[in-house]
Amino acid sequence: MKPTMLLLAAAGMLCPAIAANPAQGDAAKVQQIATQVCAACHGADGNSLLPATPNLAGQYPEYLTSQLLSFKTGARKNAVMSGIAATLTPDDMKNLGAYYGEQPPKLGTATNPELVALGEKIYRGGVAATAVPACAACHTPDGAGIPPLFPRLAGQHAEYVLAQLKAFSSGERADDNSKMMRAIAVKLSDKEMQAVGQYISGLH
Secondary structure (H helix, E strand, O other), rough: OOOHEEEEEEHHHHHHHHHHOOOOOOOOHHHHHHHHHHHHHHOOOOOOOOOOOOOOOOHHHHHHHHOOOOOOOOOOOOOHHHHOOOOOOHHHHHHHHHHHHHOOOOOOOOHHHHHHHHHHHHHHHOEEHEEEEOOHOOOOOOOOEEEEEEEEOOOOHHHHHHHHHHHHHOOOOOOOOOOOHHHHOOOOOOOHHHHHHHHHHOOO
């Protein structure tokens, strides 16, 4: 079976289990947390001005909730986020997911045309020589993703994408559902990771 088909098959097995317990939150209940705690890094509307900090606007609520839970349990490591998540209740996490899911994402712009060209090839067609599947197979051609398992990537900061690919490759990021990404990222060179990040940053 081809790598792309394997990924889609795995998604088919995982998605029903996640969809059976959706994160249904109330955005209005976390306005204070979002503006007084999260906004400093992620922006008031979830569109971060910091290249190393992810945009949250327009992300799937279920995915955001799952990542907050991973920070809270320690499955995903980040000193700042782990400290913040430790103070959040399960309802807070669901509500924050709902809040940022409602925010309109802003379009990003790639800055390196040479890397963008390579990144587009990998994103849309994968790397046959190393059996890397196309990113579009799970994250869709326009980067919208497939809820709730595969997050939205379009317009995400290139620096943040690169950092996460490196974290997957090294095994540093080992939160729920990351096994697939670790198996992919470990096959990418540094230049290929940079190229994918550049392409994603301007994708919309």
